Amino acid sequence: xxxxxxxxxxxxxxxxxxxxxxxxxxxxxxxxxxxxxxxxxxxxxxxxxxxxxxxxxxxxxxxxxxxxxxxxxxxxxxxxxxxxxxxxxxxxxxxxxxxxxxxxxxxxxxxxxxxxxxxxxxxxxxxxxxxxxxxxxxxxxxxxxxxxxxxxxxxxxxxxxxxxxxxxxxxxxxxxxxxxxxxxxxxxx
Amino acid sequence: xxxxxxxxxxxxxxxxxxxxxxxxxxxxxxxxxxxxxxxxxxxxxxxxxxxxxxxxxxxxxxxxxxxxxxxxxxxxxxxxxxxxxxxxxxxxxxxxxxxxxxxxxxxxxxxxxxxxxxxxxxxxxxxxxxxxxxxxxxxxxxxxxxxxxxxxxxxxxxxxxxxxxxxxxxxxxxxxxxxxxxxxxxxxxxxxxxxxxxxxxxxxxxxxxxxxxxxxxxxxxxxxxxxxxxxxxxxxxxxxxxxxxxxxxxxxxxxxxxxxxxxxxxxxxx
Amino acid sequence: xxxxxxxxxxxxxxxxxxxxxxxxxxxxxxxxxxxxxxxxxxxxxxxxxxxxxxxxxxxxxxxxxxxxxxxxxxxxxxxxxxxxxxxxxxxxxxxxxxxxxxxxxxxxxxxxxxxxxxxxxxxxxxxxxxxxxxxxxxxxxxxxxxxxxxxxxxxxxxxxxxxxxxxxxxxxxxxxxxxxxxxxxxxxxxxxxxxxxxxxxxxxxxxxxxxxxxxxxxxxxxxxxxxxxxxxxxxxxxxxxxxxxxxxxxx
Numbered sequence: 001x002x003x004x005x006x007x008x009x010x011x012x013x014x015x016x017x018x019x020x021x022x023x024x025x026x027x028x029x030x031x032x033x034x035x036x037x038x039x040x041x042x043x044x045x046x047x048x049x050x051x052x053x054x055x056x057x058x059x060x061x062x063x064x065x066x067x068x069x070x071x072x073x074x075x076x077x078x079x080x081x082x083x084x085x086x087x088x089x090x091x092x093x094x095x096x097x098x099x100x101x102x103x104x105x106x107x108x109x110x111x112x113x114x115x116x117x118x119x120x121x122x123x124x125x126x127x128x129x130x131x132x133x134x135x136x137x138x139x140x141x142x143x144x145x146x147x148x149x150x151x152x153x154x155x156x157x158x159x160x161x162x163x164x165x166x167x168x169x170x171x172x173x174x175x176x177x178x179x180x181x182x183x184x185x186x187x188x189x
Numbered sequence: 190x191x192x193x194x195x196x197x198x199x200x201x202x203x204x205x206x207x208x209x210x211x212x213x214x215x216x217x218x219x220x221x222x223x224x225x226x227x228x229x230x231x232x233x234x235x236x237x238x239x240x241x242x243x244x245x246x247x248x249x250x251x252x253x254x255x256x257x258x259x260x261x262x263x264x265x266x267x268x269x270x271x272x273x274x275x276x277x278x279x280x281x282x283x284x285x286x287x288x289x290x291x292x293x294x295x296x297x298x299x300x301x302x303x304x305x306x307x308x309x310x311x312x313x314x315x316x317x318x319x320x321x322x323x324x325x326x327x328x329x330x331x332x333x334x335x336x337x338x339x340x341x342x343x344x345x346x347x348x349x350x351x352x353x354x355x356x357x358x359x360x361x362x363x364x365x366x367x368x369x370x371x372x373x374x375x376x377x378x379x380x381x382x383x384x385x386x387x388x389x390x391x392x393x394x395x396x397x398x399x400x401x402x403x404x405x406x407x408x409x410x411x412x413x414x415x416x417x418x419x420x421x422x423x424x425x426x427x428x429x430x431x432x433x434x435x436x437x438x439x440x441x442x443x444x445x446x447x448x449x450x451x452x453x454x455x456x457x458x459x
Numbered sequence: 460x461x462x463x464x465x466x467x468x469x470x471x472x473x474x475x476x477x478x479x480x481x482x483x484x485x486x487x488x489x490x491x492x493x494x495x496x497x498x499x500x501x502x503x504x505x506x507x508x509x510x511x512x513x514x515x516x517x518x519x520x521x522x523x524x525x526x527x528x529x530x531x532x533x534x535x536x537x538x539x540x541x542x543x544x545x546x547x548x549x550x551x552x553x554x555x556x557x558x559x560x561x562x563x564x565x566x567x568x569x570x571x572x573x574x575x576x577x578x579x580x581x582x583x584x585x586x587x588x589x590x591x592x593x594x595x596x597x598x599x600x601x602x603x604x605x606x607x608x609x610x611x612x613x614x615x616x617x618x619x620x621x622x623x624x625x626x627x628x629x630x631x632x633x634x635x636x637x638x639x640x641x642x643x644x645x646x647x648x649x650x651x652x653x654x655x656x657x658x659x660x661x662x663x664x665x666x667x668x669x670x671x672x673x674x675x676x677x678x679x680x681x682x683x684x685x686x687x688x689x690x691x692x693x694x695x696x697x698x699x700x701x702x703x704x705x706x707x708x709x710x
Contacts, residue, residue, distance in 0.1 A: 004700060006692050007570075007607055008615030008652040024572070026614065026653075033572060033612035035696050037703070052696045052703065053610035054498070058517050058576055066194055082194040091280030091498065092518040120195050130526075130578045145195050154197065180198055231589050232507055234542035244495040248588065250542020273550050275538065277513030277584035279496050284536050284584075286551070327541040327550070329586070331511065332494045 002039065004052070005032040011047040012040070020048025057087040059094055059132045063125040066144070067096060067134070069115050075100040077111055079121065079134055094132060098123065102135035104174055114174040120145040122176050142176035156183045200402035207390040213398055214243075219439060221394040226343065226450055228351035235370075236352020240344040243396060244334035246278075249344035250327045251352045253373075255364060258314065258321040266313025266321040270299035272328040272341065279333035293423070295328060297381070298342045300419040301410035302326070305379035307346065312374035315357055315364055322354065324373075335397035338408050338421075342381035343447060349375060350452040372455050379418055380447045381410040382440035386428060391436055393443055407433065409440040413448065417441075468637060469626045476636055477506070482676060484620070484632045484683055489601075489691035491608045497584075499609025501691075503601035505632060507591035512601040513584045514609040517576035531576035535564035537598055539587040559595050560585075566599050566619065566648040566658035572612035581611060592634040593621040599648045599658065600684055607692060616688050617657055619648035620680035622673045624665060629673050631680045645670075647677035651685040 005011065011023055011030045019025045020041070022034045032038065036049040059065060064085040070078045080093040098121075103114035114136065115121060122141050123134035136142045146155045148164035148171075155162035155171060157179050162171045165184075193199060203213060210218055222243030231237035236251035258265060272295035274282040287295070302308065313322040326348070328341045353370035385395040386404045395403060404426030410419040417437065422428070428436065468476050479485065485506030494500035497513035504510075520526045537560040541547050563585065571581065583605065585598045596619035603617040623633035624643035638644050643663025649656050665673060 002700070004693060004697055006616065006689055007613035008650065010652075022612070024612075024614070031614070031652075033614075034610060035607050035692055037700065050703075051610060052699045053608060056498075056517055056576070056610045058579060068194075088498065090518065091515045092521070094519045145198060180195065231509075231540075231542055233545060233589050233591070237542065246494070248540075250540060252542055252547040254547060271541070271550065273541075275584065275586050276515075276536065276582070277494065277497060277500070277511065277586055280515055284538075284552075325541065325547050327547075329540055329542075329588075331586075332496055334495055 002037045004036075005038045005049060006035055007032055011038050011049075017045055017047035020046040022049030022051055023047050054088045057084050057090050059084060059096070059125045061125055061128045063087070064141075065096070065123050065125055065134065067093075067121055067123060069098075069117055069119045069121060072111055072115075072117055075111055077115055079123070081132070095130075096125070096132035096134050098134045098136065102126070102133070102137055105137050108174075113172040115143060116146060116149060116171065116173070118147060118149075119143045119173070122178060136174055136176075140176060140178070142174040144176050144178050145180045146171070146173065154181050156181050158183060196402065199398070203399060203402055204388040207387045207392065212392065214396060218390055219393045219443075221443065221447075222396070224343070224447065224450055226347050228347050228452055234348075235354060236348040236350075238344045238347035238351060240340045240347065242334075242336055242340045242394060244332055245336060245340050246332040247337065247340040247344045248329040248331055249341065249348040250329070251348045252325040252327070253352075253354045254323045254325060255315065255320055255357070256323040258318065262310075263318035264314045265310035266308070267323040268299070268303060268308055268310065268326070269323060270295045270302065270326045270328065270345065272298070272330070274330050274333075278330045282330075282333070293421075294337055294341055297338055297408055297419070297421045298326075298328060298345050300421070301342050301379045301381045302345060302349075304418040305377045305410065305412045307375055307377035307379055308349070309374035309376055315359055316362065320364055322357075324349075333397060335400045336383055336394050338383050339381055339394065342379070342410065343451075346378055346380070347451055349373065350378065350454065375454060378413050378448055378451050378454055379410050380444040380451070381408050381419070382443040382447065383408040384436040384440055386426060386432060391432065391439060393439065407436045407440075409437050409444075411441055411444040413454075415441065467626075468640060469628055469630075475625075475630060477634065481628055482631045482679070484680065485634065487684065487687045489604065489687050491604050491691055491695045497605070497609075499605040499607070499611070501601045501604035501608060503597050503604070505593055505597045506634060507589055508594055508597050508634075509587075509589040510594065510597040510601045511586045511588055512598065512605040514581065514602070514605040514611065515584070516581040516609070517579035517611065518582070520578065520580040525580075526578040529577050530573035531571075531579045531581050533564055533568050533571060533573060533581050533583065535560045535567070535583045535585065535602070537563055537585045537587070537595070539590060539594070543587050543590045559598075562658055562660065563595060563598055563602065567602055567606065567617055569655065569657050570603060570613050570615055570617050570650050571606060572614070575612050581606070590635065592638045593632060593646065595619070595658075596621050596646050596648065600688065604688055604691060608695075615650035615652045616685060617648050618651055618681040618684040618688055619646065619658060620677055620684050621646040622677045622680065624663060624669065624673065629669065629676055631676055643673075645673050645677060647674065647681060649678065649681040651682050
C-alpha cells in the first residue's frame with residue numbers, strides 16, 4: 001500500500017510503528033517529513049517516507065564524491081567536493097579532508113605520492129558530519145583528471161601513475177580506473 | 190558524470206560536438222531555444238513582460254515617473270535601464286548591489302534601446318529643463334540558463350511596447366494628470382542577438398553550460414529597418430575579422446525572426 | 460499604475476472593494492518547482508500579490524564562522540521588485556525588507572529540521588513581483604512550499620494569511636487598499652497540523668474581543684491556505700509516482 005504524503009501528515013501512532021527514514025515522532029504520532037510515498041514495513045513495525053522530491057545533496061557516509069584538491073599540508077589534503085554521485089547538483093562545493101592514511105590500501109609514505117594540488121579525484125565519504133573525511137583507498141577511487149604542474153597539459157595514465165606527453169615527466173599518483181584521459185594507443189612498428 | 194565538473198574536459202566535449210554541428214541540448218548550431226513572450230504580467234507596472242528562452246526566464250517592468258531632465262538634454266525625457274541579478278535565479282548570484290555582469294547587461298540593453306531611438310524622448314518632455322517623463326526599465330533575471338542579454342533585450346522592448354504612459358497636460362506651468370493612459374512614443378522595435386564562439390564554430394543563443402566554456406561572444410542589435418544600432422563583444426577570447434562579419438550576418442537574420450514574436454508597433458493617435 | 464482611494468471599502472451589503480465577502484480569500488494560485496536552477500522553488504499569488512521563492516541548500520555555509528555545529532542556519536531574503544509597487548521602489552534593501560526577512564525566517568524555522576543538516580545553510584530567496592497587500596504572508600506560504608520542494612525535512616508546511624479591520628469590520632486576506640485605509644492588520648502564520656503559530660504581528664488598533672475574533676478568522680484562513688498548499692504539492696508530485704514505479708519495474 002503506497003500513498004502520497006506531505007510534511008506534517010500523520011502516518012500512524014507510536015503504538016503501531018517506529019519512525020523510519022523521512023518520518024518523525026511527535027506527541028504519540030508518526031508524521032512525514034518529506035513529500036513522498038508512505039511505506040509501512042509491518043515486519044519491522046516501521047513507517048517511512050520514500051521521497052518523491054530530489055534528495056538533498058549533503059555528503060553522507062558511504063557516498064562517492066567528485067572533488068578537487070585545493071591544498072596539501074603535511075599529511076592532509078583539503079578537497080572541495082564538487083559533486084556527490086547519485087545526488088542532485090551542488091550549488092556550492094563542500095569542504096572535506098583527505099588524510100595520507102586513506103590514500104591507498106598499503107602504506108603510503110607521502111600524500112604527494114597519491115595526489116597533487118589541482119587534481120580532480122573520486123573519493124568515498126567516511127563521515128556524516130563536517131569536517132567530512134574522504135578516502136581514495138579503494139580501487140575505484142583516486143585521481144580522475146590532473147594537469148602537469150610544469151607545463152599545464154592534461155596528464156595521461158601511464159604504468160599505474162601519470163605522464164605528461166609534452167615534457168615527458170612522470171608523476172606518482174593513485175589513479176582511478178575512471179581517469180578521463182586514456183593514453184593514446186601505441187603505434188606498432 | 191565526473192566530466193561535467195571538470196571545465197577543460199567539458200569544453201573539449203562541447204568543442205567536439207560543435208565540430209560535428211551538434212550541441213549539448215540537441216540543437217543545431219544556429220537554432221534558438223523555444224522563445225516565449227508574455228506581456229502585461231504585472232498590473233502595477235505601466236508595462237511588463239516575461240521572456241523565456243528555454244529555461245532562462247527574465248521579467249521586465251516599465252514604470253513611468255515624472256522627474257528632472259539631465260542638464261545637457263533639457264528637452265528630452267529620460268530612459269533608465271537597470272538589471273538585478275536576484276539570487277533566486279542562480280547559485281552564482283549573491284545578494285547585494287549589481288556587480289559588473291549585471292551592469293554590463295543593463296548597459297548593453299540600454300544601448301540597443303537608446304541607439305535605435307525607439308523611444309522618442311523629445312515627446313517625453315513636459316516642461317523643458319524642469320519636468321520630463323522618466324522611463325524606468327527594470328530587468329529582473331528569475332532563472333539563469335544562459336544568454337541573458339537576448340532574453341533581457343527582448344523582454345525590455347516587449348514591456349515597452351505593451352506599456353501605457355499616463356496622460357499629462359501642462360496648465361499654467363503645472364502638470365495635471367488626466368487619469369487616462371496613452372500609447373508611449375515608440376517608433377522602433379530593436380532586437381539584440383548574441384553569437385557565441387566555441388573553438389572555430391559560431392553558435393546562436395548559448396545556454397549556461399555553453400557560456401561557461403565559450404571563447405567569446407558578440408551581441409548585435411538591429412533596428413526594424415535592419416540597421417546595426419549597438420554591439421558588444423564579451424568574454425576574454427577573440428574573433429577573427431571573418432568571424433565578426435559572419436556573426437553579424439547570422440545575428441541579422443535571427444533578429445528578424447525574433448522581431449516577428451514581438452507585440453506590434455502601435456502608432457500614436459493624434 | 461496609479462489607483463485612487465476608494466470612498467467606501469465595504470458596501471452596505473457586506474461586499475469589499477473587489478467584490479469579496481468579508482471572510483473570503485482572494486483567488487489563490489500556487490505552483491511548485493517553477494525554477495530550473497534552484498533546489499526548490501514555488502510561485503504563489505494571493506490575488507494580485509505575486510511572490511516567487513527559491514531555496515538553495517542545505518549547502519556549505521560561507522563565511523564558515525557562522526556555521527553552527529549542531530544544525531543548519533536558515534537564511535531568508537525578502538526583496539521587492541522595483542516594479543512591484545505603484546511608485547518605483549529602489550532595488551536596495553530597505554529597513555522594512557530587512558525586518559520582514561527576519562520575521563519570515565523566524566516563522567519558517569520552527570517547521571524545519573535544521574538539526575539534520577549541521578554546519579550548512581539553507582538559503583531562502585523571496586522576490587515579491589507584485590505587491591497588493593499580505594506580501595509577507597504569501598512569502599511564508601511560498602517559502603514553505605519551496606522548502607518542501609527542495610527536499611528539506613519539515614515538521615509541517617507553514618501557511619499564512621492576514622486579517623484586517625476595515626470600516627469596523629474584520630476581513631480575511633487583506634489587500635493593499637484595505638491595509639492602507641483600514642484600522643488594523645494582523646498577519647498570522649501557522650503550522651496547521653500542529654496548531655502552532657509561528658508568526659504574529661499587528662499594527663493598528665483592536666479591542667481584545669476583536670482580536671480574538673480576528674485571530675480565529677486568521678486560523679480559519681491559514682487552514683484554507685494549507686489546503687491550497689497540499690493541493691499544489693499533490694498536483695506536482697502525483698505524476699512522479701508513476702515515474703518512480705515505472706523506474707522500479709524496469710530497473
